[in-house]
Amino acid sequence: MSSDGEEEFEFEFEDDDEGFDPEADSAGESISDAEAFDIMSPTLEEPPEKKPYDVNYRVRTMQEIMDMQTKEVKKVQSLLEVPADTAATLLRYYAWNSEKLQEQFWNDPTAALVSAGLSPPSSPSTSTQPLPSPLASPRPFECPICCMDYTKEQTATQTLALGCGHRFCRGCWTEYVVGKITTEGESGRIQCMESGCSRIVRAEPIDELVTSDVSKKYHNLLNQAFVSDAPSLRWCPHPGCEHIIECSQAPQKMLNQLVPTVTCRCGNDLCFGCGYPASHRPVICRIVKLWEKKCADDSETANWLQANTKECTKCQSTIEKNGGCNHMTCKKCKWEFCWVCMGPWSEHGTAWYQCNRFDEKSGSDNRDHQAKSRQSLERYLHYFNRWANHEHSAKLDADFYKSTQKKMEQMQSSANMSWIEVQFAKQAVDTVIAARITLKWSYCMAFYLKRNNMTELFEDNQRDLERAVETLGYSLEQNIGDVGAIAKLRQEVTNQSAYVQKRHDILMDDTLRGYLEHRWEFTV
Amino acid sequence: MATGLATKRLMKELAEIKTKGTPPGIVLLNAVALDQWVFLISVLGDETIYAGETFALRLKFPNRYPIDSPEVTFLADAEYIPPLHPHVYSNGHICASILGAEWSPVLNAVAVCITMQSMLASNKKKERPEGNDRYVRSAPSNPKLTRWQYDDDTV
Ligand SMILES: [Zn+2]
Ligand SMILES: [Zn+2]
């Protein structure tokens, strides 16, 4: 496959069942809280079929990661016939790519060992003796670092040299190693203290030199380095979560056509490709990075847009946005308008007048530079405003859930409905929130997309989803009426929710397939 | 004030300088405190673009010296100007890997001076580093707090 000599970032463990099969997995031990909740919920959904743009992955615990590491070390240890400590050091140097390590090792064992900071095979300290060799004929010694003198006897017990023969007193070694571990956070790449010597201080002498607290920290750092060095592993970025995602289907070179969104066992989404702590579908990682930088650079210009208050376009009284819905009604004059474009809502209801699409033509007559740069800012603000609006809505998610919860209780008491019968409302909120995340990123995507027929289709899909979400969001913010009204609302919300789901799937499916089919072109 | 590890080592280095002296072109100007020394550095021979110039190099030693590297700067005051060199900023900060990532505890004050002297000796063009003004405007007073990117592995 990699005939062009490109490096394969595969890193798989023998015992691994190729990725995960959602059905098999939800029956197994690794059942997540989210899955457990789904089993409880009234409508038991079929496990979603795997789409061509989805990746297989597993959520791992630190213990599993440590076991993997041990397993790899043991494998290499027996294959290359080296001590465990040596195998681990070699693997670390070759970023846990054991195939590459074996290739290099069999080709030239000395070079492989030396470049990894180990003693060459002829030296007894690597192949047979993992511990630094004791001094052959002890003589009085002055430590070149602290300048302390050591007698013949003390030299044997209180000084230490690695395979390279550079000898220092244990006190200095400890001071040095502790500093590297505790202040610099180093682990697998701590070198000999001699200038220009690249011999690695391995785990065994380190454990012997430092207190158990520092040793514990050292081994934690080694484990962390294992996760960050292995291209198929990534820490869950969510605070307090200590899980690790394993995925071998999303190497760097695939990230131009894949958005590897995964769900951790803590219930949160993340992007396996770049570590973004939420889904950023349908936008690829590279564009997300550009967008974030642009937003940071332009934040001052755009700040005013994020303000939480606006004036009613009719009566000028201040309106505070307190829900996620864009359909605003002024409490004072009852004027209905769109929060995003401030236009009358009536026009959105009948003919959605391109609230999602920036009209490039409007400024195209202005040829002068100033007008052009103003237009480019306006264009950015158009997309940023819509992106930020969904970002802002997401911040209100907790309130949205809370108010829905209240309505669900109200429905249970006033319409005598069961707990299960009112779950439709919570599911609708879930649907709205998921769709808003996708919509948010769709504006970032639209900002960078080159204009062509494909882009128009994309923006049509975007507009349809935007409308569906707004309609459902508005229904969810209605007050609870009498029994008849509740039944009607339930029907409406259920239908609208299914429709949002459908539009969401269409947008996602078309966009993500578009990467695989090389349909999207970006202007960056 | 240097304590613990640093004290014995610095006393020893000072004693060695007093008995054996320093290499040509390097003079210990003063050691106002045990943990702060100033050397005068000049480049000898007529090949050099720094002929006739003398620079003052200040070394501040942390408590964990020599495990930790010293803080090294060329003095920039009424009396001395830092050498015009693509790795020396006008505030006296030096971008040299030996003072950071490549520091080894077996190195000492004189070794630092020798490295700085040869860094000057091998230079052919008097110029400040790219982005000097920008760096100097925002630099921390301790150059060890700067994250240096070493693009030249000769120093
Ligand atoms: Zn020592
Ligand atoms: Zn060594």
Ligand SMILES: [Zn+2]
């Ligand atoms: Zn997690």
Ligand SMILES: [Zn+2]
């Ligand atoms: Zn990403």
